[in-house]
Amino acid sequence: MRRRHLAAGLASASALAALHFKQARAEVSTILNVSYDVGRELFTAIDIAFVKAWKTKTGQDIKVDQSYGGTSKQARAILEGLQADVVTFNQVTDIQILHDRGQLIPANWQSRLPYNSSPFYSLPAFLVRKGNPKAIKDWDDLTRDDVQPVFPNPKTSGNARYTYLAAFAYGLEHNGGDETKAEAFVAKLLGNVPVFDTGGRGSTTTFVEREIGDVLVTFEAEMHGVAREYGDAGFEIVLPSMSIEADFPVTLVDRVVDARGSRDVSSAYLEFLYQPEAQEIIAGFGNRVRDDEVAKAHAGDFPAVRLVTVEQVFGGWGRAESEHFADGGLFDRAFSPGRQR
């Protein structure tokens, strides 16, 4: 019964997507976008553009309310009743939980929008001190005895999970897919980290303000924030030979939009993220975008990097979580010997 209901919902959603909000009418005057902790400036800029676009297309005034926080906490709040019409996260697993724990969204939420419902992406990259005194070029440099990398604890930070997985993928590639050797590679790298903060912002402070470590590993997009806050005089961005695609997944919260009658405008909001106007804004904040034209225009800011995905190397986030990050998993094994040295 529920499945049929969902199927009907999906059908109407895709029909609406086809209509592309020309005839769509909002029954509500506000929608709530629940987002990740450092997304405020980006989505503030996007919302202004969307409000204008929606007004032009439909003549209606709409207001986009915003909530920011760590995505695990945000997901929990939505499960407990926070009335999110749309979520825009930086973690796939924290959206998946809305299905697994609360049936708030259908199982196939990720296939409802292009690029696995991820309108933009970023990748773990290196920020080194000016002139790159330690000549850090690639992941294997982070395992050198004279190099101290800084990134948050992968147990508490989604950002650092990508870093860990990227390093692991590099270790696999350079050891002919030998998982034991990749594990040793990552263990060596983890052992070099002088301090693990709980989140990306904490590690940035450690590296930039407390001047600890030789290289900060974080999202490329985050580095543009560093440049804005601290000026880019003291640092350089280094892109490794390969990295992992970090998605920024989005979805409607079906239960909420159906109860509030906000499905039209909420879908329109998410589709807007894929349009050149929004993609331009998104690229301006240091994220890599999907739209070819916009990507081409910003090609100078985003040199080409070979990217793997969690899907390809680790069989999706579900498996990566259970094999690597669950208690007693590969991460714990790689982490403990590294700490003892």
Place this chain on the structure above:
Amino acid sequence: MRPDMPGRPARVGDGPVARRVLIGLACLLTLAFLVAPIALIFTQALAAGPEGYLRAITDGDTLHAIVLTLTTAAIVVLINMLFGLAAAWALSRFRGPALLLVVIELPYSISPIVGGVMYLLLYGNQGLFGPWLAAHDIRLMFTPAAIILVTLFITSPFVARELLPLMQAQGIDEEEAALSLGAGFWRTMTDVTLPNVKWALLYGAILCTARSIGEFGGVSVVSGNVRGQTNTLPLQIELLYNDYNATGAFAAATTLTLLALATIGAKMLLERRRTA
């Protein structure tokens, strides 16, 4: 007791060198741990110039956060004064409800975040009463109501705890006298009981205000962080800081600091009156 008083046995720290070292150390620590951080807040807030500061302070969401925080504090303090008075009165007049005292003091020892999580587990959609509330279309969590509830929980001991020792010490003689002279319950309350405890009541209210304005952990759990709606001042500061908006964060922090300094000032004034 002054150190040069005759007949008093010598103590460690009485020597001129030791005294100077101790005083110097105290001053140094005060400077390093109290004055410097507060000074830093203000210099950082003004780093972008007075216009930058003004712009940060008058940002719509920050203003809303200030209003929400003050409204919450006002409601919470009012309720807590009534509750604290009733609780302290009952506890000092009747024997037995020692259990009540334990319950009242519980929020002191529970971490605020646990308080927030408890409310979420009770009234959230997946909580105990959540489904019933949802069925009746009552939304409590992630609204200002939830913020008020949790702050109320966390600050509930402040007034009661301030009043209780005083009321116990004063006993019931004056009230009995008033009653025997023919005053009714309310007359006794307004003419005898309240005037006797008014300073303690105000003192408790001030502590309660300071605590509720600064509350972060518990509120953070039930707020939903919707800016311009359920973001209190401490939450707004965290948000701005995470956003690489140092000026905004520190500017918001100055308002919180000023509010705190104002309550401390009021507290000191009160203490002087109480002891005078």
